[in-house]
Amino acid sequence: MIEVHNLTTGYGKNTALWNIDFSIPLPSFIGIIGPNGSGKSTLLKTMLGERKPLTGHITLFGQPIAQVKNRLAYVPQLNSVDWNFPVQVLDVVLMGRFKTNSWGPFYSKEDKEKAKEYLNAVGMLDFQKRQIGELSGGQRQRVFLARALAREADVLLLDEPLAGVDAASGERILNVLSHYQQQGHSIIMVHHDLLTAASLFDHLILLQTRLVAAGPSPKVFNLENLQTAYGTDVSILSDLINKLGQSPNTFTNASSQ
Protein backbone atom coordinates (compact mmCIF):
# COMPACT_ATOMS: atom_id res chain seq x y z
CA MET A 1 0.00 0.00 0.00
CA ILE A 2 1.23 3.52 -0.78
CA GLU A 3 -0.43 6.11 1.44
CA VAL A 4 -0.13 9.86 1.03
CA HIS A 5 -1.47 11.92 3.92
CA ASN A 6 -2.20 15.64 3.66
CA LEU A 7 0.93 16.20 1.58
CA THR A 8 2.01 19.72 0.64
CA THR A 9 5.36 19.94 -1.10
CA GLY A 10 7.42 21.94 -3.57
CA TYR A 11 10.79 23.45 -4.39
CA GLY A 12 12.17 25.77 -1.73
CA LYS A 13 9.53 28.37 -0.99
CA ASN A 14 7.49 27.55 -4.10
CA THR A 15 4.70 25.16 -3.27
CA ALA A 16 3.92 22.86 -6.19
CA LEU A 17 1.39 20.49 -4.61
CA TRP A 18 -1.27 21.15 -2.00
CA ASN A 19 -3.06 18.81 0.44
CA ILE A 20 -2.68 15.53 -1.39
CA ASP A 21 -4.47 12.57 0.21
CA PHE A 22 -4.86 9.09 -1.25
CA SER A 23 -3.97 5.46 -0.75
CA ILE A 24 -3.48 2.83 -3.45
CA PRO A 25 -2.90 -0.90 -2.87
CA LEU A 26 0.35 -2.47 -4.09
CA PRO A 27 1.41 -4.16 -6.28
CA SER A 28 -0.07 -1.87 -8.90
CA PHE A 29 0.82 -0.11 -12.13
CA ILE A 30 0.15 3.52 -11.19
CA GLY A 31 0.13 6.45 -13.58
CA ILE A 32 0.55 10.06 -12.45
CA ILE A 33 -1.16 12.32 -14.98
CA GLY A 34 -2.05 15.99 -15.24
CA PRO A 35 -1.26 19.08 -17.31
CA ASN A 36 2.19 20.72 -17.41
CA GLY A 37 3.10 22.24 -14.06
CA SER A 38 0.51 20.21 -12.19
CA GLY A 39 3.13 18.73 -9.84
CA LYS A 40 3.58 15.25 -11.37
CA SER A 41 7.38 15.13 -11.12
CA THR A 42 7.26 16.87 -7.74
CA LEU A 43 5.02 14.12 -6.36
CA LEU A 44 7.33 11.46 -7.80
CA LYS A 45 10.42 13.11 -6.28
CA THR A 46 8.67 13.41 -2.93
CA MET A 47 7.82 9.71 -3.12
CA LEU A 48 11.52 9.10 -3.73
CA GLY A 49 12.42 11.12 -0.64
CA GLU A 50 14.25 13.75 -2.71
CA ARG A 51 11.81 16.50 -1.76
CA LYS A 52 10.90 16.97 1.86
CA PRO A 53 7.16 17.52 2.44
CA LEU A 54 6.22 20.93 3.85
CA THR A 55 3.33 19.18 5.59
CA GLY A 56 2.05 15.64 5.66
CA HIS A 57 3.87 12.43 4.87
CA ILE A 58 4.07 9.40 2.60
CA THR A 59 4.24 5.79 3.74
CA LEU A 60 5.14 2.82 1.60
CA PHE A 61 4.53 -0.75 2.78
CA GLY A 62 3.44 0.87 6.08
CA GLN A 63 6.78 2.60 6.66
CA PRO A 64 8.08 6.14 6.08
CA ILE A 65 9.84 6.58 2.71
CA ALA A 66 13.23 7.16 4.34
CA GLN A 67 13.15 3.63 5.74
CA VAL A 68 12.27 1.89 2.48
CA LYS A 69 14.47 3.80 0.02
CA ASN A 70 16.42 0.65 -0.71
CA ARG A 71 13.19 -0.89 -2.07
CA LEU A 72 12.83 1.87 -4.70
CA ALA A 73 14.43 2.26 -8.12
CA TYR A 74 14.26 5.45 -10.15
CA VAL A 75 14.34 6.28 -13.86
CA PRO A 76 14.95 10.05 -14.20
CA GLN A 77 14.06 12.20 -17.19
CA LEU A 78 16.50 11.92 -20.09
CA ASN A 79 17.40 15.61 -19.95
CA SER A 80 18.69 15.32 -16.38
CA VAL A 81 22.20 14.17 -17.38
CA ASP A 82 25.10 15.20 -19.63
CA TRP A 83 25.22 12.65 -22.45
CA ASN A 84 28.82 13.58 -23.29
CA PHE A 85 29.88 11.95 -20.05
CA PRO A 86 32.69 9.43 -20.61
CA VAL A 87 30.89 6.26 -19.63
CA GLN A 88 29.92 3.11 -21.51
CA VAL A 89 26.48 1.54 -21.56
CA LEU A 90 27.37 -1.44 -19.34
CA ASP A 91 28.94 0.91 -16.76
CA VAL A 92 25.69 2.91 -16.60
CA VAL A 93 23.67 -0.24 -15.88
CA LEU A 94 26.23 -1.31 -13.28
CA MET A 95 25.43 1.91 -11.39
CA GLY A 96 22.14 0.20 -10.53
CA ARG A 97 24.08 -2.53 -8.72
CA PHE A 98 25.63 -0.09 -6.24
CA LYS A 99 25.18 -1.16 -2.62
CA THR A 100 25.63 1.31 0.22
CA ASN A 101 28.31 -0.88 1.81
CA SER A 102 30.27 -1.46 -1.40
CA TRP A 103 33.86 -0.26 -1.46
CA GLY A 104 36.50 0.09 -4.15
CA PRO A 105 36.36 0.39 -7.92
CA PHE A 106 35.31 -3.13 -8.93
CA TYR A 107 31.92 -4.78 -9.34
CA SER A 108 31.50 -8.50 -8.67
CA LYS A 109 31.08 -11.07 -11.42
CA GLU A 110 27.47 -11.51 -10.30
CA ASP A 111 26.83 -7.77 -10.62
CA LYS A 112 28.22 -7.79 -14.16
CA GLU A 113 26.11 -10.79 -15.13
CA LYS A 114 22.99 -9.18 -13.69
CA ALA A 115 23.71 -5.94 -15.53
CA LYS A 116 24.06 -7.84 -18.81
CA GLU A 117 20.87 -9.75 -18.07
CA TYR A 118 18.89 -6.53 -17.69
CA LEU A 119 20.56 -4.96 -20.71
CA ASN A 120 19.44 -8.00 -22.65
CA ALA A 121 15.89 -7.62 -21.28
CA VAL A 122 15.65 -4.14 -22.79
CA GLY A 123 17.29 -5.29 -26.03
CA MET A 124 20.50 -3.30 -25.57
CA LEU A 125 23.10 -6.00 -24.84
CA ASP A 126 24.78 -5.52 -28.23
CA PHE A 127 25.43 -1.88 -27.31
CA GLN A 128 27.17 -2.57 -23.98
CA LYS A 129 30.55 -1.19 -25.10
CA ARG A 130 29.14 1.97 -26.69
CA GLN A 131 29.68 5.38 -25.13
CA ILE A 132 26.30 6.41 -23.74
CA GLY A 133 26.10 9.57 -25.87
CA GLU A 134 26.27 7.53 -29.09
CA LEU A 135 22.78 6.14 -28.47
CA SER A 136 19.44 7.52 -29.66
CA GLY A 137 16.89 8.92 -27.18
CA GLY A 138 14.90 5.68 -27.08
CA GLN A 139 18.01 3.58 -26.59
CA ARG A 140 19.20 5.84 -23.76
CA GLN A 141 15.86 5.43 -22.03
CA ARG A 142 16.10 1.65 -22.35
CA VAL A 143 19.56 1.77 -20.75
CA PHE A 144 18.17 3.90 -17.91
CA LEU A 145 15.39 1.35 -17.46
CA ALA A 146 17.93 -1.50 -17.36
CA ARG A 147 19.88 0.43 -14.71
CA ALA A 148 16.76 0.78 -12.56
CA LEU A 149 15.82 -2.88 -13.07
CA ALA A 150 19.33 -3.85 -11.98
CA ARG A 151 18.44 -2.43 -8.55
CA GLU A 152 15.98 -5.35 -8.23
CA ALA A 153 13.69 -3.12 -6.20
CA ASP A 154 10.04 -3.64 -5.26
CA VAL A 155 8.84 -0.34 -6.68
CA LEU A 156 10.00 1.29 -9.90
CA LEU A 157 9.44 5.05 -10.23
CA LEU A 158 9.72 6.54 -13.72
CA ASP A 159 9.59 10.20 -14.77
CA GLU A 160 8.02 10.37 -18.25
CA PRO A 161 9.94 7.39 -19.68
CA LEU A 162 8.10 7.59 -23.01
CA ALA A 163 8.78 11.29 -23.67
CA GLY A 164 10.95 11.76 -26.77
CA VAL A 165 11.14 8.02 -27.35
CA ASP A 166 10.59 6.33 -30.74
CA ALA A 167 7.66 3.92 -31.07
CA ALA A 168 9.84 0.77 -31.12
CA SER A 169 11.67 1.75 -27.93
CA GLY A 170 8.38 2.83 -26.34
CA GLU A 171 6.81 -0.54 -27.05
CA ARG A 172 9.88 -2.36 -25.72
CA ILE A 173 9.83 -0.29 -22.54
CA LEU A 174 6.13 -1.02 -21.97
CA ASN A 175 6.66 -4.74 -22.57
CA VAL A 176 9.47 -4.82 -20.01
CA LEU A 177 7.36 -2.87 -17.50
CA SER A 178 4.42 -5.20 -18.05
CA HIS A 179 6.67 -8.23 -17.42
CA TYR A 180 8.08 -6.51 -14.32
CA GLN A 181 4.59 -5.95 -12.95
CA GLN A 182 3.61 -9.57 -13.61
CA GLN A 183 6.46 -10.59 -11.34
CA GLY A 184 4.64 -8.87 -8.46
CA HIS A 185 6.44 -5.52 -8.50
CA SER A 186 4.87 -2.07 -8.52
CA ILE A 187 5.40 0.72 -11.01
CA ILE A 188 4.68 4.41 -10.46
CA MET A 189 5.09 6.43 -13.62
CA VAL A 190 4.64 10.06 -14.61
CA HIS A 191 2.84 10.05 -17.93
CA HIS A 192 1.68 12.82 -20.23
CA ASP A 193 -0.26 11.00 -22.94
CA LEU A 194 -3.98 10.87 -22.18
CA LEU A 195 -4.61 8.61 -25.19
CA THR A 196 -2.79 5.74 -23.52
CA ALA A 197 -3.24 6.53 -19.83
CA ALA A 198 -6.52 4.70 -19.18
CA SER A 199 -5.45 1.43 -20.77
CA LEU A 200 -1.87 1.42 -19.54
CA PHE A 201 -2.37 1.83 -15.80
CA ASP A 202 -4.57 -0.03 -13.36
CA HIS A 203 -4.53 3.00 -11.03
CA LEU A 204 -4.30 6.69 -11.82
CA ILE A 205 -3.40 9.81 -9.84
CA LEU A 206 -4.79 12.91 -11.56
CA LEU A 207 -3.20 16.18 -10.43
CA GLN A 208 -3.68 19.88 -10.96
CA THR A 209 -1.41 21.21 -8.15
CA ARG A 210 -4.10 19.59 -5.97
CA LEU A 211 -5.45 16.07 -6.17
CA VAL A 212 -8.29 15.85 -8.67
CA ALA A 213 -8.79 12.11 -8.27
CA ALA A 214 -6.88 8.95 -7.41
CA GLY A 215 -7.90 5.32 -7.63
CA PRO A 216 -8.68 2.60 -10.17
CA SER A 217 -8.30 3.94 -13.72
CA PRO A 218 -11.95 3.55 -14.83
CA LYS A 219 -13.10 5.63 -11.85
CA VAL A 220 -10.54 8.39 -12.32
CA PHE A 221 -10.48 8.65 -16.10
CA ASN A 222 -13.80 10.37 -16.79
CA LEU A 223 -14.88 13.58 -18.46
CA GLU A 224 -15.59 15.46 -15.25
CA ASN A 225 -12.18 14.74 -13.67
CA LEU A 226 -10.27 15.46 -16.88
CA GLN A 227 -12.11 18.73 -17.32
CA THR A 228 -11.29 19.74 -13.75
CA ALA A 229 -7.62 18.95 -14.31
CA TYR A 230 -7.08 20.22 -17.83
CA GLY A 231 -9.75 22.89 -18.04
CA THR A 232 -9.96 22.04 -21.72
CA ASP A 233 -12.96 22.56 -23.95
CA VAL A 234 -15.57 19.89 -23.21
CA SER A 235 -15.84 18.81 -26.84
CA ILE A 236 -12.11 17.95 -27.11
CA LEU A 237 -12.26 15.79 -24.00
CA SER A 238 -15.55 14.22 -25.14
CA ASP A 239 -13.91 13.31 -28.44
CA LEU A 240 -11.01 11.80 -26.54
CA ILE A 241 -13.24 9.71 -24.30
CA ASN A 242 -15.28 8.57 -27.32
CA LYS A 243 -12.16 7.71 -29.28
CA LEU A 244 -10.82 5.65 -26.40
CA GLY A 245 -14.20 3.95 -26.02
CA GLN A 246 -14.26 2.91 -29.66
CA SER A 247 -10.88 1.23 -30.01
CA PRO A 248 -8.60 -0.87 -27.84
CA ASN A 249 -5.83 1.63 -27.17
CA THR A 250 -2.47 -0.01 -27.01
CA PHE A 251 0.62 2.17 -27.07
CA THR A 252 1.23 1.33 -30.72
CA ASN A 253 -2.28 2.26 -31.76
CA ALA A 254 -2.16 5.48 -29.83
CA SER A 255 1.27 6.55 -31.01
CA SER A 256 0.37 5.99 -34.62
CA GLN A 257 -2.63 8.32 -34.40
Place this chain on the structure above:
Amino acid sequence: MSLLIVLTALMFMVQAALGGSILVLRRSVMLTDAMAHSVLPGLVIGYLISGSRSGPEVLLFAGISSFLAAFLIEKLSQFGGVWFEVSTGFVFTSLFAFGILLVTALGGNIDLDPDCILYGELLYVPFRYSTSATWYDLLPIPMWNQIWVGLAWIWFALSKWKQLKCWAFDEDFSRATQIPVAGLRRWTLGLTSMTIVVGFDAFGAILVLGFFILPASTAWLLAKKWGSMLSIAAIQGFLSVGIGYAMAFQFDLEPGPCMVCISGLLFGIVAVVQHIRNPQSGFRPTH
Protein backbone atom coordinates in the same frame (compact mmCIF):
# COMPACT_ATOMS: atom_id res chain seq x y z
CA MET B 1 67.33 19.97 -7.37
CA SER B 2 65.64 19.63 -10.73
CA LEU B 3 64.41 16.18 -9.82
CA LEU B 4 62.75 17.47 -6.65
CA ILE B 5 61.01 20.24 -8.59
CA VAL B 6 59.75 17.84 -11.25
CA LEU B 7 58.64 15.25 -8.66
CA THR B 8 56.73 17.91 -6.73
CA ALA B 9 54.99 19.00 -9.91
CA LEU B 10 54.21 15.40 -10.90
CA MET B 11 52.63 14.67 -7.53
CA PHE B 12 50.55 17.78 -7.85
CA MET B 13 49.37 16.60 -11.28
CA VAL B 14 47.94 13.39 -9.82
CA GLN B 15 45.77 15.44 -7.49
CA ALA B 16 44.80 17.95 -10.16
CA ALA B 17 43.90 15.14 -12.59
CA LEU B 18 41.56 13.49 -10.09
CA GLY B 19 40.01 16.66 -8.70
CA GLY B 20 39.93 18.43 -12.06
CA SER B 21 38.19 15.49 -13.77
CA ILE B 22 35.46 15.34 -11.15
CA LEU B 23 34.93 19.11 -11.20
CA VAL B 24 34.99 19.35 -15.02
CA LEU B 25 32.36 16.61 -15.26
CA ARG B 26 30.28 18.27 -12.52
CA ARG B 27 30.64 21.53 -14.50
CA SER B 28 31.95 23.40 -11.51
CA VAL B 29 35.67 23.57 -12.23
CA MET B 30 35.76 27.38 -12.04
CA LEU B 31 35.01 26.92 -8.37
CA THR B 32 38.73 26.12 -8.02
CA ASP B 33 39.52 29.66 -9.19
CA ALA B 34 37.36 31.09 -6.42
CA MET B 35 38.80 28.66 -3.91
CA ALA B 36 42.38 29.44 -4.96
CA HIS B 37 41.89 33.18 -4.45
CA SER B 38 40.09 32.64 -1.17
CA VAL B 39 43.09 31.07 0.56
CA LEU B 40 44.59 34.50 1.19
CA PRO B 41 42.85 35.49 4.44
CA GLY B 42 43.45 32.03 5.91
CA LEU B 43 47.06 32.26 4.88
CA VAL B 44 47.52 35.55 6.69
CA ILE B 45 45.71 34.37 9.83
CA GLY B 46 47.77 31.15 9.83
CA TYR B 47 50.96 33.21 9.42
CA LEU B 48 50.00 35.51 12.28
CA ILE B 49 49.38 32.54 14.57
CA SER B 50 52.46 30.49 13.65
CA GLY B 51 54.89 33.20 12.57
CA SER B 52 55.98 30.96 9.72
CA ARG B 53 55.05 30.93 6.05
CA SER B 54 55.03 27.17 5.66
CA GLY B 55 53.91 25.82 9.01
CA PRO B 56 50.97 23.44 9.34
CA GLU B 57 48.84 26.26 10.80
CA VAL B 58 49.20 28.21 7.56
CA LEU B 59 48.11 25.23 5.47
CA LEU B 60 45.25 24.48 7.84
CA PHE B 61 43.84 28.01 7.89
CA ALA B 62 44.35 28.48 4.15
CA GLY B 63 42.51 25.19 3.58
CA ILE B 64 39.67 26.23 5.88
CA SER B 65 39.42 29.60 4.14
CA SER B 66 39.29 27.98 0.71
CA PHE B 67 36.72 25.35 1.79
CA LEU B 68 34.65 28.05 3.46
CA ALA B 69 34.53 29.92 0.15
CA ALA B 70 33.20 26.84 -1.67
CA PHE B 71 30.67 26.24 1.11
CA LEU B 72 29.44 29.85 1.10
CA ILE B 73 29.17 29.97 -2.68
CA GLU B 74 27.07 26.83 -2.72
CA LYS B 75 24.81 27.86 0.15
CA LEU B 76 24.29 31.37 -1.20
CA SER B 77 23.20 30.10 -4.59
CA GLN B 78 21.16 27.28 -3.05
CA PHE B 79 19.25 29.19 -0.40
CA GLY B 80 19.83 32.82 -1.27
CA GLY B 81 18.25 32.48 -4.69
CA VAL B 82 21.21 34.14 -6.47
CA TRP B 83 22.89 32.70 -9.57
CA PHE B 84 25.90 30.49 -8.99
CA GLU B 85 28.16 32.92 -10.90
CA VAL B 86 26.98 35.84 -8.79
CA SER B 87 27.57 34.08 -5.49
CA THR B 88 30.98 32.88 -6.76
CA GLY B 89 32.01 36.42 -7.72
CA PHE B 90 30.71 37.86 -4.50
CA VAL B 91 32.32 35.35 -2.13
CA PHE B 92 35.78 34.97 -3.59
CA THR B 93 36.40 38.61 -4.41
CA SER B 94 35.27 39.59 -0.90
CA LEU B 95 37.55 37.02 0.73
CA PHE B 96 40.47 37.90 -1.54
CA ALA B 97 40.02 41.63 -0.91
CA PHE B 98 39.82 40.98 2.82
CA GLY B 99 43.07 39.01 2.56
CA ILE B 100 44.82 41.85 0.72
CA LEU B 101 43.58 44.29 3.35
CA LEU B 102 45.03 42.08 6.07
CA VAL B 103 48.40 41.85 4.28
CA THR B 104 48.66 45.58 3.57
CA ALA B 105 47.33 46.62 7.00
CA LEU B 106 50.02 44.55 8.65
CA GLY B 107 52.57 46.14 6.31
CA GLY B 108 56.16 45.56 7.31
CA ASN B 109 55.17 43.21 10.14
CA ILE B 110 54.48 40.41 7.75
CA ASP B 111 56.81 38.70 5.31
CA LEU B 112 54.04 37.66 2.96
CA ASP B 113 54.19 38.90 -0.60
CA PRO B 114 50.86 38.66 -2.52
CA ASP B 115 52.87 38.15 -5.72
CA CYS B 116 54.29 34.91 -4.33
CA ILE B 117 50.77 33.74 -3.54
CA LEU B 118 49.52 34.56 -7.00
CA TYR B 119 52.53 33.32 -8.95
CA GLY B 120 54.15 30.72 -6.65
CA GLU B 121 57.77 29.88 -6.18
CA LEU B 122 58.41 26.42 -7.58
CA LEU B 123 62.15 27.03 -7.82
CA TYR B 124 62.39 27.45 -4.03
CA VAL B 125 60.81 24.06 -3.35
CA PRO B 126 64.13 22.16 -3.02
CA PHE B 127 65.41 24.60 -0.37
CA ARG B 128 62.59 24.32 2.15
CA TYR B 129 63.48 21.46 4.47
CA SER B 130 62.22 20.73 7.94
CA THR B 131 64.76 20.93 10.77
CA SER B 132 63.19 18.37 13.06
CA ALA B 133 66.18 15.98 12.96
CA THR B 134 63.87 13.10 11.97
CA TRP B 135 63.14 11.21 8.74
CA TYR B 136 60.87 14.12 7.88
CA ASP B 137 64.01 16.06 6.93
CA LEU B 138 64.70 13.69 4.04
CA LEU B 139 62.44 15.56 1.63
CA PRO B 140 61.51 19.24 1.30
CA ILE B 141 58.34 20.27 3.16
CA PRO B 142 56.38 21.09 -0.05
CA MET B 143 57.02 17.54 -1.27
CA TRP B 144 55.73 16.01 1.94
CA ASN B 145 52.63 18.18 1.63
CA GLN B 146 52.09 16.94 -1.92
CA ILE B 147 52.56 13.34 -0.83
CA TRP B 148 49.99 13.50 1.98
CA VAL B 149 47.36 15.24 -0.09
CA GLY B 150 48.11 13.03 -3.10
CA LEU B 151 47.64 9.89 -1.01
CA ALA B 152 44.37 11.26 0.36
CA TRP B 153 43.12 11.84 -3.20
CA ILE B 154 44.14 8.35 -4.34
CA TRP B 155 42.42 6.78 -1.32
CA PHE B 156 39.29 8.85 -1.96
CA ALA B 157 39.16 8.10 -5.70
CA LEU B 158 39.74 4.36 -5.30
CA SER B 159 37.48 3.76 -2.32
CA LYS B 160 34.62 5.90 -3.66
CA TRP B 161 35.17 5.08 -7.34
CA LYS B 162 31.64 3.79 -8.03
CA GLN B 163 29.89 6.52 -6.05
CA LEU B 164 31.95 9.27 -7.68
CA LYS B 165 31.26 7.99 -11.17
CA CYS B 166 27.53 7.72 -10.50
CA TRP B 167 27.32 11.14 -8.80
CA ALA B 168 29.32 12.86 -11.54
CA PHE B 169 27.06 11.33 -14.21
CA ASP B 170 23.60 11.48 -12.65
CA GLU B 171 22.99 13.28 -9.36
CA ASP B 172 19.23 12.56 -9.26
CA PHE B 173 19.73 8.82 -9.65
CA SER B 174 22.59 8.88 -7.13
CA ARG B 175 20.37 10.47 -4.48
CA ALA B 176 17.62 7.96 -5.16
CA THR B 177 20.19 5.15 -4.88
CA GLN B 178 21.26 6.37 -1.42
CA ILE B 179 24.68 7.49 -2.60
CA PRO B 180 25.78 10.14 -0.06
CA VAL B 181 25.90 12.98 -2.57
CA ALA B 182 26.46 15.75 0.00
CA GLY B 183 29.33 13.83 1.57
CA LEU B 184 30.99 13.21 -1.80
CA ARG B 185 30.71 16.91 -2.64
CA ARG B 186 32.19 17.95 0.70
CA TRP B 187 35.07 15.48 0.38
CA THR B 188 35.77 16.60 -3.18
CA LEU B 189 35.80 20.27 -2.20
CA GLY B 190 37.78 19.59 0.98
CA LEU B 191 40.49 17.71 -0.90
CA THR B 192 40.41 20.34 -3.65
CA SER B 193 41.05 22.97 -0.95
CA MET B 194 44.05 21.04 0.29
CA THR B 195 45.38 20.56 -3.25
CA ILE B 196 45.05 24.27 -3.87
CA VAL B 197 46.80 25.08 -0.61
CA VAL B 198 49.76 22.79 -1.28
CA GLY B 199 49.69 23.82 -4.93
CA PHE B 200 49.72 27.60 -4.68
CA ASP B 201 52.84 27.28 -2.58
CA ALA B 202 54.64 25.94 -5.64
CA PHE B 203 52.65 27.27 -8.60
CA GLY B 204 50.63 30.20 -7.30
CA ALA B 205 46.89 30.58 -7.14
CA ILE B 206 46.41 31.38 -10.84
CA LEU B 207 48.41 28.53 -12.34
CA VAL B 208 46.76 26.01 -10.02
CA LEU B 209 43.52 26.64 -11.90
CA GLY B 210 45.21 25.79 -15.21
CA PHE B 211 46.32 22.44 -13.86
CA PHE B 212 42.81 21.65 -12.68
CA ILE B 213 41.17 22.55 -15.98
CA LEU B 214 43.53 21.76 -18.85
CA PRO B 215 44.53 18.10 -18.28
CA ALA B 216 40.96 17.13 -17.31
CA SER B 217 39.47 18.99 -20.28
CA THR B 218 41.93 17.32 -22.68
CA ALA B 219 40.93 13.97 -21.22
CA TRP B 220 37.26 14.83 -21.64
CA LEU B 221 37.84 15.35 -25.37
CA LEU B 222 39.32 11.87 -25.72
CA ALA B 223 37.89 9.55 -23.08
CA LYS B 224 34.96 7.19 -23.45
CA LYS B 225 35.28 5.75 -19.96
CA TRP B 226 35.56 7.26 -16.50
CA GLY B 227 38.82 5.42 -15.73
CA SER B 228 40.42 6.48 -19.01
CA MET B 229 39.44 10.11 -18.33
CA LEU B 230 41.33 10.09 -15.04
CA SER B 231 44.33 8.32 -16.63
CA ILE B 232 44.51 10.61 -19.67
CA ALA B 233 44.24 13.68 -17.42
CA ALA B 234 47.18 12.42 -15.33
CA ILE B 235 49.26 11.58 -18.43
CA GLN B 236 48.55 15.01 -19.94
CA GLY B 237 49.65 16.56 -16.64
CA PHE B 238 52.85 14.50 -16.56
CA LEU B 239 53.69 15.47 -20.15
CA SER B 240 53.08 19.13 -19.33
CA VAL B 241 55.41 18.93 -16.34
CA GLY B 242 58.15 17.12 -18.29
CA ILE B 243 58.07 19.24 -21.43
CA GLY B 244 57.38 22.45 -19.49
CA TYR B 245 60.33 21.94 -17.20
CA ALA B 246 62.65 21.10 -20.10
CA MET B 247 61.49 24.27 -21.84
CA ALA B 248 62.06 26.37 -18.72
CA PHE B 249 65.52 24.86 -18.26
CA GLN B 250 66.47 25.40 -21.92
CA PHE B 251 65.30 29.00 -22.15
CA ASP B 252 65.86 30.04 -18.55
CA LEU B 253 62.18 30.64 -17.82
CA GLU B 254 59.86 30.10 -14.86
CA PRO B 255 58.90 26.38 -14.83
CA GLY B 256 55.29 26.78 -13.55
CA PRO B 257 54.05 29.02 -16.39
CA CYS B 258 55.93 26.88 -18.94
CA MET B 259 54.08 23.79 -17.70
CA VAL B 260 50.69 25.51 -17.95
CA CYS B 261 51.52 26.81 -21.45
CA ILE B 262 52.42 23.28 -22.58
CA SER B 263 49.25 21.94 -20.99
CA GLY B 264 47.21 24.55 -22.87
CA LEU B 265 49.04 23.72 -26.09
CA LEU B 266 48.30 20.00 -25.65
CA PHE B 267 44.63 20.81 -25.09
CA GLY B 268 44.62 22.95 -28.25
CA ILE B 269 46.30 20.25 -30.36
CA VAL B 270 43.85 17.57 -29.19
CA ALA B 271 40.87 19.86 -29.77
CA VAL B 272 41.99 20.73 -33.32
CA VAL B 273 42.79 17.09 -34.21
CA GLN B 274 39.41 15.94 -32.87
CA HIS B 275 37.65 18.64 -34.84
CA ILE B 276 39.50 17.71 -38.07
CA ARG B 277 38.59 14.04 -37.53
CA ASN B 278 34.95 14.85 -36.78
CA PRO B 279 34.07 18.24 -38.30
CA GLN B 280 30.36 17.76 -37.56
CA SER B 281 30.66 17.26 -33.84
CA GLY B 282 32.79 20.05 -32.41
CA PHE B 283 35.77 18.91 -30.38
CA ARG B 284 34.32 15.78 -28.82
CA PRO B 285 33.30 13.02 -31.26
CA THR B 286 30.35 11.36 -29.58
CA HIS B 287 27.29 12.48 -31.48
